[in-house]
Amino acid sequence: MENKPAIQRLSLIDTHAHLDMKDFTADCDAVVARAVDAGVDKILTAGTDVKSSARAVDLSQKYPQVFAAVGIHPHEAGNVQKADINRIAEISKSPKVVALGEMGLDFYRNYSPREAQLQVLKWQLELATEVSLPVIIHDRQATSDIQKILAEWVKLIYPRCPGVIHCFSGNKQSAAKYMEMGFYLAFGGYISYPGSNASEVIKTIPYERLLVETDCPFLPPQKYRGKRNEPAYAVLTAEVLAGILGKTVQAVAEQTTENAERLFGFDRG
């Protein structure tokens, strides 16, 4: 990014990106380079179906900075068979796969029938138990159903850390429940939108459970609204978090990076 202030170099992790999407086909090299320039040293790119997960793995093999999560998004759950979960299981063995997801429930858009969403989520949680990977959860207007399912699942894998609720936009009660279950909460560019009430929730979350993400190409920070989001902009979200928490951006970067390393264990492979 231009106008880099003369400060100590940041080292951040974008814990949720969709680099495999066509929005990045033309300039993925430049996008990754800009991320590194901005101080985003690792990018976790999440698959949304079998093909997209395979592409996420390919990207993780191409770029040293990129790691992959493999899974099936609730929007894609409609036509998923058990065989697709077996494919996800296979590709999850790739050395730079550090999580399963994104998975979850989306009762806002309802692009897939609810029954299918529930089945596909349950299959993926079973797989996560088997392969001992953390999960990346998408929860859109489905909190009570998801929390019911996850509360049972975390008992099965206890004391292992269950994963992260990505793009968290719930209230304090919901955050507290996820904390109790051992989840991390990730926040993206939307916390910079006027009218966002995320700051009240963020202040209640233990510092060691916070993660930064972009969900790019979606949800760009306020400054880039209407444009494509990209991993470099994770820095802007770290700045907003710093403002909310009364910390320096360096401190937020250090802590959220430590958190992401603890959760995903990037260097295990």
Ligand SMILES: [Zn+2]
């Ligand atoms: Zn996503």
